[in-house]
């Protein structure tokens with residue numbers, strides 16, 4: 001429960017979530033899989049609704065879109081956007097994606113942009129998507145390489161102090177793992193499109209990337225640590241990052257996998 005509340009609080013505080021970058025990186029999923037007019041779409045963890053709204057335009061008045069999320073404040077923003085665009089085919093539901101139980105074979109397409117790793121049990125969520133997808137329908141989601149967002153440096157700094165921090169991006173952090181997890185869940189026609197969105201950061205900026213959503217993990221041992229211990233780990237992290245500095249700065253990888261798979 002503690003974990004879910006942490007996620008809710010984190011995203012409710014991000015009412016400035018929308019900008020060109022967050023919008024573009026989400027709707028880029030439509031480059032790889034697009035619903036047809038008249039189809040029915042689920043947008044899991046819709047947030048500020050960028051995918052849901054784009055999907056609503058694609059499926060048109062004869063189609064329908066359901067957007068689900070647990071962050072009330074983001075859903076309010078989505079509702080305003082839906083009204084401003086005069087869309088009548090989108091419904092928003094405030095629900096934990098892991099508890100949401102739609103009918104079987106209900107959707108032609110399920111999207112989940114920048115959120116799947118936040119679900120503690122990925123095989124289970126894939127199983128539930130498989131169940132509520134129609135045969136021939138697709139799922140389209142993004143995940144990140146296991147070294148994106150300097151994750152490995154963060155994990156390494158913790159390890160130096162005897163703390164095992166699970167890497168949020170590990171379970172879907174390589175094409176092989178993505179392929180394996182999806183095959184286990186019975187999906188086929190699996191496509192994995194890598195997109196490198198990384199940049200070089202100045203040293204201080206890279207060091208400031210210690211915080212953030214990375215820590216939204218069910219088994220985050222850092223929650224229990226005293227501030228003094230956190231300071232020590234942060235100092236090790238700063239050293240790790242300093243060692244990565246080149247003339248161009250510190251490479252901040254954002255290797256995003258755009259994944260599409262189908263239910264046979």
Ligand SMILES: C[S@@+](CC[C@H](N)C(=O)[O-])C[C@H]1O[C@@H](n2cnc3c(N)ncnc32)[C@H](O)[C@@H]1O
Nearest residue numbers: 011026045046047069070071096097113114115
């Ligand atoms: C990084 S945002 C992505 C939002 C949107 N899909 C996009 O790409 O712009 C992650 C979203 O996942 C939502 N989320 C996290 N865990 C969730 C859960 N268990 N059920 C529903 N939504 C969840 C958060 O509230 C947040 O809106």
